[in-house]
Amino acid sequence: MPTARPANPVIDEALVQRLLTAQFPAWAALPLTRLDPAGSDNVIYRLGDDLSVRLPRGEWAAGQAEKESRWLPRLAPHLPVPIPEPVALGRPGEGYPWHWSVSRWLTGSPPEIGALPRPDETAAELARFVTALHRIPADTSRAHDDPLASRDSDTRAAIAATAHVFDSSALTAIWDAALATPPHPPVWVHGDLHPGNLLMADGRLSAVLDFGELGVGDPACDALIAWTLLPPSAREVFRVESGLDDDSWRRGRGYALSTGLNAYTAYAATNPRVAASTGHQIAETLTG
Structure with a gap:
């Protein structure tokens, strides 16, 4: 038994x-x-x-x-x-x-989506953080498999399951474009860079938290924050300041789409807070 x-x-x-x-x-x-x-x-x-x-x-x-x-x-x-x-x-x-x-103990409070006092400055601060992290020498022999490709079946299932809420054709096109990009050499990544893992104080980024997903992998996963927190104009600031290449940016959009969809399908029906934040995240991936 x-x-x-x-x-x-x-x-x-x-x-x-x-x-x-x-x-x-x-x-x-x-x-x-x-x-x-x-x-x-x-x-x-x-x-x-x-x-x-x-x-x-x-x-x-x-x-x-x-x-x-x-x-x-x-x-x-x-x-x-x-x-x-x-x-x-x-x-x-x-x-x-x-x-x-x-x-x-680290002081500050999580940022409120849609209410950043100086979004362009926040975008630049986040870009400096991910750039610094990605440049730290890493033992690439410890790199994990590409988690984006491993998300394929679950993401396509989530696209189908939410077709009554979101434009499934547009989401599929974003996902296909992300998967079609060549891989980037692995670097240190935070792995879960979303608003709940940030602290702000006096309008400035005061800390980055929760390194449970820390590892050596695709730097595109840390672009997640561009679609979970930043408005479109500040998203472009992050893109330029972070130095992520076009392929990494497409994969970052894919990470944002995949994590948003899977959280939405898992929790939206039972958790209004998660429904609101992940619905926002998916909508932002559709804007570019």
Whole structure:
């Protein structure tokens, strides 16, 4: 008989308190404040004024804490904006099965789509970030397979499933154009550069978060932000300042289309916030 998959643990304040007491007692007396909504991969608590605790929700995110602990300190000195600074890597324990992390708290709030105070400046700041990241020397032997091609069947199915909402012919043409481009040599990529993984303060980009998808791959995936956050005029600023070539730009549009469609089909019916953001993302890919 097959073994039943264990249920994901309940991640609440009591669990976090037990983990801190057992592994990092110097922080155990600090107040905990749960961030809600947090990301889909991690539960996040603010710890005192200066720290945050991130705990993977499930097996799919279980390796992120270890990856960020290893690589973010090496990348941070080369980047023009702050990124998470891991200060401790927690071990499985207290009934919790995965590694978890404690990082420095970063100030700011996620940008509001359609309400950037200075969109051209934000586009230039984002372009400088991705350019700096892509230029950091990477071990290309660690490159993963092209995730764009691996999305083909799911993306075409999502185009068909949303034909009553979006122009399926136009979306198919965008997708075909993206797949037809030749690959780019692999570089360091963030891999999930969307508005929820950015912080703004005083109208400026103050931090880039959540490097769970960090890897060595196609730089086009980091152009995702151009269609998820930026208006068309600022999108062109990002395109010019980032230096992405025409083929990479077409693939970036493909990434924006694919991620938007798949999130829309998975969550739009049950989550109005996701429906609005992904519907906007798909509509923006249609504008160019």
